[in-house]
Amino acid sequence: GAVVSQHPSRVICKSGTSVKIECRSLDFQATTMFWYRQFPKQSLMLMATSNEGSKATYEQGVEKDKFLINHASLTLSTLTVTSAHPEDSSFYICSANLKGGAGQANTGELFFGEGSRLTVL
Amino acid sequence: AQSVTQPDIHITVSEGASLELRCNYSYGATPYLFWYVQSPGQGLQLLLKYFSGDTLVQGIKGFEAEFKRSQSSFNLRKPSVHWSDAAEYFCAVGARGSGDKLTFGTGTRLAVRP
Numbered sequence: 001g002a003v004v005s006q007h008p009s010r011v012i013c014k015s016g017t018s019v020k021i022e023c024r025s026l027d028f029q030a031t032t033m034f035w036y037r038q039f040p041k042q043s044l045m046l047m048a049t050s051n052e053g054s055k056a057t058y059e060q061g062v063e064k065d066k067f068l069i070n071h072a073s074l075t076l077s078t079l080t081v082t083s084a085h086p087e088d089s090s091f092y093i094c095s096a097n098l099k100g101g102a103g104q105a106n107t108g109e110l111f112f113g114e115g116s117r118l119t120v121l
Numbered sequence: 122a123q124s125v126t127q128p129d130i131h132i133t134v135s136e137g138a139s140l141e142l143r144c145n146y147s148y149g150a151t152p153y154l155f156w157y158v159q160s161p162g163q164g165l166q167l168l169l170k171y172f173s174g175d176t177l178v179q180g181i182k183g184f185e186a187e188f189k190r191s192q193s194s195f196n197l198r199k200p201s202v203h204w205s206d207a208a209e210y211f212c213a214v215g216a217r218g219s220g221d222k223l224t225f226g227t228g229t230r231l232a233v234r235p
Contacts, residue, residue: 006164032221043211043225044165093164097221110221112157112165 002028004096006113013084014121021079021116023094029074030096034110035067038091050077050094084120092116123148123214127226134202135234142197142229144186144212153215154195155223156186160208168210171195182206207233 003026013019023033031052036044048069049057056069066088068080077096081088095110124147134140146152153172157165169180176188186197195212209230213223 004164034222041230043227046222046224049222091162095165110155110223111167114164115162117162 002026002096002111004030004094004111004113006092006094006116008116009114010117010119012119012121015085016083018080018082019084019118021081021092021094021118023077023079023096023113025075025096025111028096030077031074033071033077033094033096035069035077035079036093036095038093038115040091044093047079052077081118084118086120089118089120092118123152123216123224125212125214125224125226127210127212127229129229130227131230131232133232133234136204137201140197140199140202140206140231142210142212142231144195144197144226145193146195146212146214147193148214148216150216151190154186154188155213155215156180156184156195156197157211157213157225158182158208159211159228165211168197202231202233204233204235207231 005024007022033050035047037047038044046059047062050069050071052071052074058064071077093115095112126145128143155170156168158168159165168184169178171178171188179185184199186195188195209228211228212226215223
């Protein structure tokens with residue numbers, strides 16, 4: 001099956017610093033990736049849709065200057081949490097859509113990364 | 122906009138017992154429906170999905186789910202639970218033409234009694 005990898009899996013940083021999280025599709029190309037945030041014991045909330053070669057589309061209430069998304073290639077999207085604060089501590093998960101290609105899954109199937117746990121001190 | 126309700130926050134079953142996790146959705150047309158499983162500190166793994174056709178779908182690890190349009194439900198079932206099934210289960214709905222954005226339910230945490 002398709003593999004999506006996130007790095008780092010865990011990161012601890014000081015308040016005020018910026019943190020970058022990478023999301024890679026390892027064996028397929030993803031023109032679209034999605035970034036979710038998950039608070040402890042809660043569901044996943046979609047933050048933004050990352051589009052290769054263009055600006056990300058943010059969900060209502062998500063600060064685009066706070067959460068910078070770059071989708072520079074068909075296999076890599078990055079989420080940068082700028083000037084992080086303790087309230088940004090969370091589990092961030094990316095997903096990518098697998099489309100097309102011989103033997104590939106149907107449109108609409110998302111594959112998720114392992115998640116990145118951010119702790120801001 | 123679509124929404125998903127998972128009425129049960131926690132469920133505990135004995136190993137070997139049957140399992141049913143409830144999921145109700147709200148959407149104006151036929152949605153895409155998914156069940157994902159998440160182990161602690163991990164990402165999500167797709168168990169099964171419904172796009173169209175047969176309303177009873179089979180997934181991995183012995184799970185199945187049935188789409189019931191009249192009840193707006195997509196309940197997940199397993200005839201015999203194994204201890205390794207203990208995890209968080211999320212139901213999700215995707216709107217056709219929305220670009221694959223999913224809306225997730227709040228999740229059901231499954232504990233398995235030895």
